[in-house]
Amino acid sequence: MGYKTPDLPAADAADIVAMPTFERIRYLATHWVDYGFGTAKKTHVGYVLKVLLYIAIGITVATVSTGAGAPWDVPAWWDEPIVYQKMVIFTILWEMLGIGASSGPMAFRFSPRVGGHRYWLRSGTLRNPPWPGKIPFTKGGVRAEIDVALYASVVLSLIVILTLPGVDSNSLASAHPSATAGLLNPVLLWPMLILAVLMGLRDKITFLAMRAEQYLPAVVFFATLEFTDMIIACKLLMAVIWIGAGVSKFGHHFTKVVPVMMSNAPIMFSKILKRSLYRNFPEDLRPSRVGSSVAHILGTTVEIAAPLILLFSTNQTATLLAALLMVAFHITIFLTFPVAVPLEWNIMFAFVTVFLFLGFPTWDGYGLGNMSSPWLTAGVVAALLFFPVLGNLRPDLVSFLPSMRQYAGNWASAMWAFAPGAEKKLADKVLMSSPNQVDQLGGAYGYDLAEMLLQKAIAWRSMHTQGPAMLSALDRNLDDIDRYTLREGESMIANLVGWHFGDGHLFNERLLMEIQRRADFAPGEVVVMWIESQPLHKDHQEYKVIDLGLGVIERGTYRVKDTLETQPWLPDGPIPMTVTWQRAAHAERVTAEAGN
Template structure:
């Protein structure tokens, strides 16, 4: 891999796209195992510069200059200042909401333009996805002037709270009598909190893009809790995020995440190490024992055990070891450049670990048992754990982000299949800031075949994950001429429609399909979606849908997760078994008739 030149798959671009889909997936999956996306190092350099200059230097400079601490290059002067901590959280929320932090750039499927967020959220007529249909005053799927005003107001309120000077409080001076910089004024946090909620009720995309499941509770703690309680509540918040994410990795999915992520890591220079994550490369690229060890010892165990130790430890050296472990954990994820590239989030969490557990150790009166009321502790823990617990039991009701399943591999996912030429119809959608990804690449002077093969690497990446085997199985069973169709990874593709995605299939579920169909009017059989929900914690199956954009849901059913993880990505032994639970019987000729028996009457 060079600085400007990537590692493109070693295929004949003139003939490769004429091969059967299975053969293409095998070739591209094997290439991914050794080279990942093959991204030139120049792209990673752009991300690093953005992270260092815009996020770290920019954020610290603003936080220190507006708080009366610093100078910003003297870390010893500000690293444990509470107002700097608060303002770095506000800075992160602001950048996430604008769209220049996570889910930015080519690694997130944004080529030209490289930013989503603001370009979509501040544009009237763009697609809006409400989270709950029964919430009053949220009807419709088009962004209105009200939505734009709410969103811009949210950004402005964050900026005001960020640059305003702090104010001391009695609870702060009681424990830190020499503190002169104070805290962010609670009154300035009322507007961001309210607008966070209002924007989220109108459009779930904004709420998730601004990572409301984690930062909204933090803003609430800043606004209403006395200082000591605020610090302890922040510890509870970060520990529940860690432990929730760690516990979600129990099961069969996560081992399939680690190998393709390591293969895509620019910090992993040796192909031999990448191959070691696979059982028997190139014959069998299911996860090896090395990958399982990395996943469940280096990942799951660290993410569950270490935070619990930090929450209760009063030993200085044990706390220091735990802090070092979690900082290394987040720096390692950052170095891997995972798709959706949540680099800012990982750097913030590394800083928060140091600030909360070394700057305000449990032994100094900031332990979980030092909360002003045990009932307040119970209330905070119950509130923070509610959505992770609900999402584990009923993943259909909760995004995988509030469910704390970041990078667990247990995701709602989808593949989009377009009849020849049908994908171009998406470019007719009005008020859309970006064209389809393939057209973005063409606008960057990619030859057509190279642009198409580049995007097909993303569906090969999906095939290397557990749910990908089930989704491809549905395509092979339902579309006889799938080799001639255009198949897209929905997480990448929906970015160009709504400006954000972070691996959450709920952002490209039926509501997005219906919104697009209302604008485009695909004919029956032109756009087929295979979509799968996350696996509930108490079941061994995942539930799927086959959807025709023009006709609606054609079939529902389940597959066993064990069958999916045991299959090779390119399914050389054929589709994995499915159990059909409902099928629309009045549709013929759109997709191939499925031979599986329907196990319950059609609804």
């Protein structure tokens, strides 16, 4: 891999595109093991520079606006809690504008490289309300002027909070007298919180894009709690995020995530190490024992054990080692450049780990037992656990983000199948944040290369647990899968709603029907295979196949274990799937084709 030159497959791009679907998936999945996406190093450098800009602007705003000290004078502001508070607010703003996660080429954004505000400040674009049938004034799938106003108001309120200095706090002066810059004014926080909720009830996409599940609980603590309680509650928030993610990795999904993620990591220079993550390259691309150990020892175990030490330990050495371990954990994720590239989130969490757990350790009066009331402790814990527990038991009700399943590989996913000409029809009929990826890339690099790169995203998905299920259902439900152009759901949703983070909940049947109202696809033109997350207590996942011209044409389930026992290219045919319902006319056609 060169600085400017990507690692491309040896075969000609046109020849790869012309391959039958499953032959192409095998070829590109095998190439993925050694090269990942094959991204040129200049792309990674660009992301690093963006994160450095995020740090520089954030620290400058947080210090200069509060009088905490010069940005480069770290000892002067390091123990000022308002700097932490303002970094949280700045990070929310950064993410809301679309500059953070889901930006740039590694998030399927090539030109332009940012969605976010470019989409959410335009009426007529798509929105996805969480409970349109239950919350008044939230029905519909089109962004109106009120939605633009709500989004703009949240952005403006964040800017106001960042601009104004802190206010004196008696609880801060009593517990931490060396702090001189005060705390955020709670009066400023409530308008932002209220506007964010109203915005989210109209469009859950903008609410999730601000990483509300990560940062808004902290803002609530800033607005409501005395200083010591605030610090301990923020520690609990961090622990729930980490441990929730760790628990969600107990299943089969994460075992497949890690080898695929590490194959794409620029820090993995050795092909030998990459191939060791798989059972028998190139014939068997299931995770090896090495890959499974990396996932569940360096991943799951660390993400549960280290936070428990940070939360409860009064031993300084153990706490220091646990903090360093979690900092290393986030830096490692940063260096893998995962899809959707939530790089700023990892840097923020590395900073907060040190600030909260080493700056305000348990032995200095910031342990759980030091909260002002055990009832308050219980209430905070219950509130923080509500959505993770509900989301893991009923994933159909809660996005994987509030469910705290980061990087677990267990999230709602989709794959789109376009008949010839249908993708262009989508671009012509639906107002999107950017052109279709094939057009973004095709104009600059040629359409054969563009198509090959997008098909590599299909190969990437086929190496996860959802891929074999998606391909199995599409192969059975399409008249000829080789006639269709397959698209990864994350790349589609990046354009359609202005943001993506690996969650099929960003678009659902309701949003697909809104697209259909605009594009008017004929039956068979666009078919979407949509999978719900796996509940923690069940061994299967539910799926639905949606023909945009007809609606749902099939529902069913499949065992997650069956996706582990096949290769990405399904050499033994589709995995077993239990069909629980089919549209009558469609069922007759599928049965007839199966008989032939």
